[in-house]
Amino acid sequence: MANIIPLADVDGALVEDLLDAAFEPERRARVAYKVREGTEWLPALSFAALDEDDMLAGTIQCWPVALTDPDKRRHPMIMVGPVAVLPALQGEGYGKALVLASIAAIDPRAPLPQVMIGDPEYYERFFGFTNAHTGGWRLPGPFDQRRLLCRSANPAVLPAEGLLGPWRG
Numbered sequence: 734m735a736n737i738i739p740l741a742d743v744d745g746a747l748v749e750d751l752l753d754a755a756f757e758p759e760r761r762a763r764v765a766y767k768v769r770e771g772t773e774w775l776p777a778l779s780f781a782a783l784d785e786d787d788m789l790a791g792t793i794q795c796w797p798v799a800l801t802d803p804d805k806r807r808h809p810m811i812m813v814g815p816v817a818v819l820p821a822l823q824g825e826g827y828g829k830a831l832v833l834a835s836i837a838a839i840d841p842r843a844p845l846p847q848v849m850i851g852d853p854e855y856y857e858r859f860f861g862f863t864n865a866h867t868g869g870w871r872l873p874g875p876f877d878q879r880r881l882l883c884r885s886a887n888p889a890v891l892p893a894e895g896l897l898g899p900w901r902g
């Protein structure tokens with residue numbers, strides 16, 4: 734059973750080591766890093782999972798981003814990810830526990846849409862992220878449109894087109 738704690742309680746160097754273990758070394762060149770460039774992860778929505786020996790098993794970070802529509806209106810969103818679980822511990826429920834912790838922490842009175850780049854086979858099946866509304870969205874670099882996913886309580890308000898980038902207030 735995963736023990737979920739705030740990511741802010743974990744040494745940042747341990748988090749970086751875990752991300753290096755879960756992703757390829759070139760992870761920092763990914764377009765997701767550009768989308769959230771210059772922003773800080775949101776402490777209230779970011780978590781760590783500990784295994785039964787209280788060792789770090791996985792992490793999730795969420796970031797403030799915005800989709801800028803063709804009229805230059807900026808629509809605030811929450812970018813979810815990276816979600817990472819140590820390779821040796823994958824498939825044991827840590828990923829699910831982490832994503833559910835972030836989703837549950839979002840204020841239900843102002844549920845901003847959540848956007849992420851990930852496998853729809855995982856994120857749609859368990860959490861309802863879908864690429865159904867993101868076909869006209871662009872990112873500041875190359876990406877696979879199929880893997881650009883959004884989860885929203887009210888998809889009707891989502892812009893059909895826009896460029897995703899960091900939220901700068």
Ligand SMILES: CC(C)(COP(=O)(O)OP(=O)(O)OC[C@H]1O[C@@H](n2cnc3c(N)ncnc32)[C@H](O)[C@@H]1OP(=O)(O)O)[C@@H](O)C(=O)NCCC(=O)NCCS
Pocket residue numbers: 755756814815816817818819822823824825826827828829830850851852854855
């Ligand atoms: C993707 C990831 C976060 C999932 O976490 P996890 O703890 O391994 O997964 P869980 O134990 O919560 O869920 C397991 C279930 O999800 C399925 N699953 C896991 N990764 C999947 C994927 N990429 N595509 C489809 N299904 C997947 C498993 O088959 C399993 O299904 P089952 O319950 O029917 O057996 C983790 O595997 C990981 O860190 N991968 C490398 C980094 C990555 O790609 N992160 C996502 C992009 S930000």
